[in-house]
Amino acid sequence: MLFLQLLFNGIQTGAIYALTAAGFALIFGATRIFHVAHGASFALAGYAFLMCSQAGLPWPVGCLAALAVAVAFGLGMDAFIYRPIQRHEGSFFTVFVAAFGMTIVVQSLIEIGFGRGFAVVPSALTMAKEVMPGLYLANIFWVAVGVAVVLFAIVGLFLERTRAGIGLRALSENPELLRAYGLSSRKLSALAFGLGSALTVPGAVLTAVTSGLQPAISAQVMLISLASAVVGGIGSLRGAALAGLLLGVVENLVISVLDTQWSSAAGFVVLFIFILFKPSGLFGQAVTR
Amino acid sequence: MIAYLLNLATLATVFGILAASLNLLIGYAGIFSIAHAVFFGIGAYTGAQLAILFIPDVLLACLAGGVLAGALSLCLALPALRVRGEYFVAASLGLQMMAVTLFSEAHSLTGGHGGLVGIPMPTLFGIDISEPATFLVFCLLVLGGVLLAIRMLMRGSFGRALMAIRDSESAAEAFGKDVPRLKTLAVGLGCTLAGVAGALFAFYMAFVNVESFTLEQSILVMAMVIIGGTATLAGPLVGVLLLLLLPAALSFLPFIPPTQIGAVQQLIYGGAMTLLMIFRPAGLAGQSTGRR
Amino acid sequence: MLDRRSLLATTLAAGAASLAAPRILRAQEGAYVVGTLFPMAGPNAEYGTIFTNGIQLAAEHLRAEGMLKRPVEIRAQDSLATPQGGAVGMTKLANVDKASYVMLGFTGVSKAAAPIGTRSKVMMINGGGVGPDLANLSPYFWNVIPLVNQEVQVLLPWLKQQNLSRIALIYVDDPLGNGILQQLKDGLPGAGGSLVGSFSIPPATQQFAAIAARVRDTRPDAVYFASYGAQQAQIIKQLRDNGVSQQILTYSAGSIPSVVGLPESDGLVFTSQASDWSAPDPLTQRFVTDWRARYNSDPTSYNQNYYNAMRLFGLLAQGLEKADKPVTGENLREELLRVRRFPMVGGEGSFEDQGTMSMPMQINRIQGGSFQKIA
Numbered sequence: 001m002l003f004l005q006l007l008f009n010g011i012q013t014g015a016i017y018a019l020t021a022a023g024f025a026l027i028f029g030a031t032r033i034f035h036v037a038h039g040a041s042f043a044l045a046g047y048a049f050l051m052c053s054q055a056g057l058p059w060p061v062g063c064l065a066a067l068a069v070a071v072a073f074g075l076g077m078d079a080f081i082y083r084p085i086q087r088h089e090g091s092f093f094t095v096f097v098a099a100f101g102m103t104i105v106v107q108s109l110i111e112i113g114f115g116r117g118f119a120v121v122p123s124a125l126t127m128a129k130e131v132m133p134g135l136y137l138a139n140i141f142w143v144a145v146g147v148a149v150v151l152f153a154i155v156g157l158f159l160e161r162t163r164a165g166i167g168l169r170a171l172s173e174n175p176e177l178l179r180a181y182g183l184s185s186r187k188l189s190a191l192a193f194g195l196g197s198a199l200t201v202p203g204a205v206l207t208a209v210t211s212g213l214q215p216a217i218s219a220q221v222m223l224i225s226l227a228s229a230v231v232g233g234i235g236s237l238r239g240a241a242l243a244g245l246l247l248g249v250v251e252n253l254v255i256s257v258l259d260t261q262w263s264s265a266a267g268f269v270v271l272f273i274f275i276l277f278k279p280s281g282l283f284g285q286a287v288t289r
Numbered sequence: 290m291i292a293y294l295l296n297l298a299t300l301a302t303v304f305g306i307l308a309a310s311l312n313l314l315i316g317y318a319g320i321f322s323i324a325h326a327v328f329f330g331i332g333a334y335t336g337a338q339l340a341i342l343f344i345p346d347v348l349l350a351c352l353a354g355g356v357l358a359g360a361l362s363l364c365l366a367l368p369a370l371r372v373r374g375e376y377f378v379a380a381s382l383g384l385q386m387m388a389v390t391l392f393s394e395a396h397s398l399t400g401g402h403g404g405l406v407g408i409p410m411p412t413l414f415g416i417d418i419s420e421p422a423t424f425l426v427f428c429l430l431v432l433g434g435v436l437l438a439i440r441m442l443m444r445g446s447f448g449r450a451l452m453a454i455r456d457s458e459s460a461a462e463a464f465g466k467d468v469p470r471l472k473t474l475a476v477g478l479g480c481t482l483a484g485v486a487g488a489l490f491a492f493y494m495a496f497v498n499v500e501s502f503t504l505e506q507s508i509l510v511m512a513m514v515i516i517g518g519t520a521t522l523a524g525p526l527v528g529v530l531l532l533l534l535l536p537a538a539l540s541f542l543p544f545i546p547p548t549q550i551g552a553v554q555q556l557i558y559g560g561a562m563t564l565l566m567i568f569r570p571a572g573l574a575g576q577s578t579g580r581r
Numbered sequence: 582m583l584d585r586r587s588l589l590a591t592t593l594a595a596g597a598a599s600l601a602a603p604r605i606l607r608a609q610e611g612a613y614v615v616g617t618l619f620p621m622a623g624p625n626a627e628y629g630t631i632f633t634n635g636i637q638l639a640a641e642h643l644r645a646e647g648m649l650k651r652p653v654e655i656r657a658q659d660s661l662a663t664p665q666g667g668a669v670g671m672t673k674l675a676n677v678d679k680a681s682y683v684m685l686g687f688t689g690v691s692k693a694a695a696p697i698g699t700r701s702k703v704m705m706i707n708g709g710g711v712g713p714d715l716a717n718l719s720p721y722f723w724n725v726i727p728l729v730n731q732e733v734q735v736l737l738p739w740l741k742q743q744n745l746s747r748i749a750l751i752y753v754d755d756p757l758g759n760g761i762l763q764q765l766k767d768g769l770p771g772a773g774g775s776l777v778g779s780f781s782i783p784p785a786t787q788q789f790a791a792i793a794a795r796v797r798d799t800r801p802d803a804v805y806f807a808s809y810g811a812q813q814a815q816i817i818k819q820l821r822d823n824g825v826s827q828q829i830l831t832y833s834a835g836s837i838p839s840v841v842g843l844p845e846s847d848g849l850v851f852t853s854q855a856s857d858w859s860a861p862d863p864l865t866q867r868f869v870t871d872w873r874a875r876y877n878s879d880p881t882s883y884n885q886n887y888y889n890a891m892r893l894f895g896l897l898a899q900g901l902e903k904a905d906k907p908v909t910g911e912n913l914r915e916e917l918l919r920v921r922r923f924p925m926v927g928g929e930g931s932f933e934d935q936g937t938m939s940m941p942m943q944i945n946r947i948q949g950g951s952f953q954k955i956a
Contacts, residue, residue: 005794009823013788034375081563088570092374093321097515098566100508104559111552111622118624118811118839126822134797136824211787211819214624214811220787223382223504230379252791260780260792261754265390272368272383279372293677300669393754393783402755402784403714404664406692496693500663552622554659 001134006252012141012210014248015148016203018241020221021228022155023199025240027074028229030171030192033082034092037073037099039222040106041197045070046204046213047110053121053208066201074197075190077102103218110215120212140210147202152241155195159237168192227271233281242282246270295421301533302428303489306435308513308525310482315511316520317443318475319455320369323507324381327388328358328365328480330502332487334398337405337497345409347418347427350488358484359477366476370469373458385504392499404498411492428489435482440522442478451475452520516565518572527573535561612654613908615894616680616703618670618694620662620687624785625810627837628883632686632709633657635880635887638871643895650902653894656680662810664693675701681910682897684890687809688712688757695719702910704917706893708886711833713760716935721914723932725893725925726886727940729757732832732852733764735942737772739850739956740803745828746774749801751792751816753808754781761807761832777801782808789816793823803828814839814846821845836881836945836952846947850955853882855941856927857954864892868926879951889925896923 020042027035045066052062081098088094125143128136159165171188200221207213225240228247232239247267254266274281307329314320332354339350368380392399399405410419411427418424442448450471453461462468491497509532517528539554565573617636619629640653656678658670667690674680675698683698685691686709698705699719707715707722711729715722740748750765752758762779769776778799780792796804804827806816817829817840828850835841835851858869858879868888872880880888897916898908906912922931930938944956 002794002798005797006791009790009794013790028375034378081567084567085570091519091570093315093511093515093519094566094570096378097512098563100512101559101562101564101566104555105563108552108556108559108622111626112556115627118814120814120818120843122844128822128824130824136794136797138822210822211789212815214787216624216785217787219504220785223386226379226382230376234375251788255791255795259394260782260795261390261394263788263791264783264786265386268383268386272380272387275368275372275376275380275383279376293673296672296676390783401759402689402753403692403759404689407696494665494668494693495696496664496668498664498689498693500689501665552626555622 001132002256003253004132005135006256007249008135008137008141010249010252011245012144012248013252014245015144016206016244017224017228017248018244019148019151019199020203021225021232021240021244022152022237023196024225025229025232025235025237026155026168026199027192027196029235029237030168031078031082031189033078033086034096034226035074035077035082035099035193035196036096036222036226037077037081037102037106037218038196038200038225039218039220040103041070041073042200042204042207042221043106043110043213043215043218044073045201046208046217047114047119049205049208050114050119050121050213063201063205066205067198070197070200070204071194073106074193078190078193103222107215107218114215118212118214119208121208123209126210140206144202144206147206151199151202155199155237158195164188164191168195224267227267231271231274231281233283236281236283239281239283295425297533297537299421299425299428299493301529302425302432303486303493304510304513304529304533305432305526306428306486306489307483307510308517308529309432309435309439309522310479310486311510312514312519312521312525313439313475313479313482315514316524317448317455318451318472318479319373320472320476320479321374321378322365322369322381322476322479323378323504323511324365324385324388325479325483325510326502326504326506327385328362328483329487329490329506329510330388330392330497330499331358331361332484333491333497333501334392334405334487335484336488337408337491338398340408340411340492341405345412345492346415347411347413347489347492350411350492351431351485354484354488354491355481356484358487359481362477362480363473365480366473369472369476382504385507389499389503392502400498402499404496405491406496408491408495408497410495424492428493431485431489435485436522447471447474512562514572516562516569516572518575521572521574524572524574531561531573532558612652613649613682613894613898614654614656614678614680615891616674616678616683617655617657618660618667618674618683618685618690619657619709620666620690621657621659622661624812625662625687627810627839628662628686628709629659631837631881631883632684632887634876635708635884636684636891638868638875638884639888639891639895642867642871643891648895648899660685660687660690660694662687662690664689666690667692667694668697670694671697671703675703681908682706682894682913684708684887686710688715688760689755691715691718691722692756695722698722698910702914704897704910704913706890708890709883710757712755712757713764714756716937718936720936721910723917723936723938725890725930725938726833726882727854727942728937729760729832730764731939731942733761733768735944736830736852737768737774739944740769740774740830741772743828745802747777747800747802748774748830749777749796749799749804750779751789751796751804751806751808752779752781753784753812755784757809758807761805765805782812784808784812786812787815789819790823793820793825796820797823797825801827803830805830807832809834811839813837814843817843817849818845833882835947836883838881841947841952842950847949849947850944851947851952852942852944854886854927855943855954856880856882856885860927862924862928864924865926865928885926889927889930892925893917893923893930896920 048069049062049066125140128138228244232243335354336350513528518524621629660666671694688710831851833853945952
């Protein structure tokens with residue numbers, strides 16, 4: 001029963017990870033930018049939602065505000081940070097340091113604005129009930145899973161069926177070709193940042209009501225997204241989503257056999273093993289050394 | 290005030306060694322590791338244990354720390370041989386996160402979060418060198434030695450071969466370079482030097498615990514190298530001075546309310562990192578055209 | 582160099598108002614320099630603010646009373662609540678600021694800072710960290726807070742009386758958490774109970790749903806958690822959300838507003854030192870009245886402890902002034918050893934040789950956003 005309980009906990013955590021990681025993978029796939037400030041989008045979205053609910057606004061308004069903030073931040077990072085650096089042909093690590101700097105900036109701004117404590121949006125949805133002897137589930141579980149499924153279906157359709165979506169997928173494969181067809185890679189990369197950042201919103205809102213927010217949350221989210229993206233196969237949306245789910249489940253299940261300390265490291269053990277033995281990830285193309 | 294400056298200078302020297310050793314990986318070999326704090330930590334724990342259990346001789350501690358860190362660098366060399374670029378970054382990240390858990394779990398070796406306390410004053414061949422100025426001189430000597438060694442190595446055939454791999458691995462292979470061996474050597478050397486820095490750090494702090502060897506520390510060192518300028522001798526040192534002295538200097542600013550010092554320091558520190566990367570992407574000491 | 586340097590910390594002469602509008606000040610000729618080493622940023626910064634507020638009020642009172650001949654200047658360093666931050670900050674306070682008296686908190690910070698302070702002969706006063714290792718740490722290290730072994734000792738008989746015998750423990754894997762683990766392991770059998778499970782967590786973990794599942798699996802009568810800062814509220818909320826309906830217990834770190842104000846904390850029981858705000862002595866009354874006037878709420882024991890820590894400096898320095906001795910760390914220590922007993926908020930404080938201070942303890946229960954003494 002403990003196993004089943006941990007599995008369900010893992011799926012809930014994993015659904016949130018999957019959405020966030022998919023956003024990261026989308027951005028990386030389309031722009032080849034390792035967007036480590038992705039966690040900052042998440043944190044900003046969460047705190048925007050928190051601010052709205054503290055102001056007594058209904059939750060849909062809060063979600064919209066979170067969406068606006070996350071998308072604006074993602075677009076801003078693209079336009080004002082990544083693009084100028086790429087113009088100078090900055091190396092991969094230049095981008096990394098710049099984005100990490102912004103993560104620190106966002107974290108300290110949140111600290112100054114909201115204090116450094118832990119903040120949670122109270123919700124009746126998080127209270128677990130015993131659905132089977134020894135198995136407790138809260139309504140938020142169904143919300144998390146439902147939202148993840150619906151959003152993945154929408155994003156999938158968008159990428160498969162629309163011109164912009166197909167462009168996005170093509171961008172990672174051959175930017176030159178795209179230009180020849182008259183699609184602006186600049187607009188598409190903005191689209192990737194907007195869409196990718198928007199995918200942090202459900203995770204941020206769910207975290208705000210379940211385990212709560214704190215200014216340092218961005219670093220944690222960044223690590224999980226990064227790990228999922230790699231385990232899934234860099235650039236593969238489907239892979240990142242599955243890997244996010246996998247990491248969430250592993251993180252929880254490992255507790256049934258190992259010391260509780262290992263929970264947060266477990267995901268990274270999986271990551272390390274994947275890189276050593278299956279570096280292309282779940283769905284990636286073969287990696288050239 | 291002098292004592293404080295000496296202290297800061299010693300810390301900067303230790304980080305100088307650490308950053309220079311990471312530069313060997315990032316700058317010359319093109320191995321983007323964000324697990325450098327792991328090897329810094331291995332050196333520090335080894336040096337500290339040696340000093341506590343046997344003899345607080347700095348040279349011995351540096352040797353032991355360096356050797357162990359170098360030996361364990363295989364954990365990093367393994368993924369470095371298999372993958373590159375973002376994949377390797379992720380691998381080193383995984384290593385870093387696992388190591389932090391190990392450091393905090395292995396109570397008998399590392400003291401867990403409580404750390405190792407009561408590291409004795411450093412001696413050298415039985416002579417007490419705990420005086421801050423003396424210890425600083427010793428650290429400076431080590432730094433000088435490290436820089437000299439890196440300079441000589443990088444100008445020699447080893448360095449040229451490494452840089453060839455960095456710029457194009459397949460081309461280097463085609464020219465008959467033994468890529469795996471060279472990479473393993475570079476990783477081993479870089480991590481050994483990180484271990485040496487770690488041993489010095491243990492004596493400097495007289496206390497070590499896992500918090501000094503986390504991902505944040507790895508990223509700080511990486512930022513030092515990148516901001517200073519990769520593949521230059523002076524770059525890492527410039528980066529160290531900037532990133533260590535900046536927070537120290539900020540804490541002297543008069544207009545920040547004491548309860549917000551921390552947040553404002555972090556804000557300026559993060560902002561400076563970003564701005565520097567936008568306007569000097571090759572680093573402060575690097576060529577302005579940006580490499581690679 | 583020193584006197585030209587502008588100062589971070591505000592002088593107390595300017596009062597608390599200057600916190601909002603700090604000014605550039607020159608070190609006053611001969612002012613006593615007192616340091617603070619608290620977390621000012623990060624998930625534990627809530628404590629930094631709480632600790633500092635107590636000190637500020639005490640400093641204002643010292644000034645209003647005209648207790649000392651010279652002004653007192655407070656210099657703040659951020660300890661980040663980490664041992665490393667503690668070591669660096671302490672070095673700065675001792676060497677640059679030349680503080681003779683430093684107030685600090687947190688077990689890990691204290692353990693790292695103590696050797697440095699001892700080397701420079703700085704008096705160090707802890708009013709927040711409760712790890713059992715903080716006793717006998719250094720001749721210069723004194724606690725104005727009862728350490729956690731005292732807290733557990735008070736709780737054990739209460740557990741027995743409430744028929745709570747199966748206890749599960751969630752603890753942060755650091756000197757504090759391990760101290761509590763040891764205390765419970767040793768103490769519970771004697772009180773007719775047993776430790777049915779102990780789960781260690783890293784200090785930065787935020788997800789506790791899985792741990793809650795394991796805790797539930799041990800079928801405890803009560804769950805004790807030993808953590809601090811932002812993590813505490815997350816533990817409580819997630820335990821409650823995930824079907825742990827049993828009594829939750831903790832130690833004095835649970836007295837901070839982010840825990841007390843949490844709806845899920847209702848019914849939570851924690852130990853702390855006795856704080857009887859209705860005590861008739863004028864010292865306590867002035868503290869409580871002024872506190873309520875300023876913050877519109879009751880003080881917590883941390884506020885009280887750091888108020889006492891600052892007040893202790895005033896008393897020690899006053900003694901030294903009378904004896905015409907310079908106020909140095911060494912002399913402050915001698916003065917403390919000479920007097921030993923001091924009038925403080927909450928009653929007389931008396932220092933023991935281990936560097937500890939005994940105080941009466943109490944058990945509190947959180948109810949509707951505030952806490953009451955229940956035993």
